[in-house]
Amino acid sequence: xxxxxxxxxxxxxxxxxxxxxxxxxxxxxxxxxxxxxxxxxxxxxxxxxxxxxxxxxxxxxxxxxxxxxxxxxxxxxxxxxxxxxxxxxxxxxxxxxxxxxxxxxxxxxxxxxx
Amino acid sequence: xxxxxxxxxxxxxxxxxxxxxxxxxxxxxxxxxxxxxxxxxxxxxxxxxxxxxxxxxxxxxxxxxxxxxxxxxxxxxxxxxxxxxxxxxxxxxxxxxxxxxxxxxxxxxxxxx
Numbered sequence: 001x002x003x004x005x006x007x008x009x010x011x012x013x014x015x016x017x018x019x020x021x022x023x024x025x026x027x028x029x030x031x032x033x034x035x036x037x038x039x040x041x042x043x044x045x046x047x048x049x050x051x052x053x054x055x056x057x058x059x060x061x062x063x064x065x066x067x068x069x070x071x072x073x074x075x076x077x078x079x080x081x082x083x084x085x086x087x088x089x090x091x092x093x094x095x096x097x098x099x100x101x102x103x104x105x106x107x108x109x110x111x112x113x114x
Numbered sequence: 115x116x117x118x119x120x121x122x123x124x125x126x127x128x129x130x131x132x133x134x135x136x137x138x139x140x141x142x143x144x145x146x147x148x149x150x151x152x153x154x155x156x157x158x159x160x161x162x163x164x165x166x167x168x169x170x171x172x173x174x175x176x177x178x179x180x181x182x183x184x185x186x187x188x189x190x191x192x193x194x195x196x197x198x199x200x201x202x203x204x205x206x207x208x209x210x211x212x213x214x215x216x217x218x219x220x221x222x223x224x225x226x227x
Binding site: 004031033035040041042043044045048050058059090092094096101102103104105106107108 | 120123146148150155156157158159160163165203205207213214215216217218219220
């Protein structure tokens, strides 16, 4: 059981380049989230999804797009990378039932934009 | 907008002492409050959580208390050990914004042997 897997783990981009971060979960969870983590600012929500085919904006959505074409995958895209997007990105998935509401996190993607 | 405030940002304790981290939240409709531990180079991992219908929950050396009236909740770690050293995050699920999780800014806990 892999849980939540993020690819890639590290990436260096030049300003203006584009890339897609992939998050895959094998737990059949409905909810998926993308966060960025910056020193002293905790985890800030970029976008999230409450189910296949749905996406919504979080706290800091500008400069990012997402897609959830398949329930198990949540993609985060940067169309034109900027140095301000240098960060560590975390994906999380969650289900909710009477007994359990735990969110599981991936190991993170460290992105540097030069 | 909605937010979660966390204090202190850094905390150092002697091994065996207790550590307390406090968080406040803005959305009175929030109903779920997890605490996460993050070790260097890893993703956050859930250590304990509490729902809005209870005031306290305990799991061995870790406990969480919730005061819904004051909109604050706290993490208590007793008999701290060096392996408790990590960054701890509180979070709140904001029911009014589609189950979004908002996180505090983190507390870096150091347990001195």
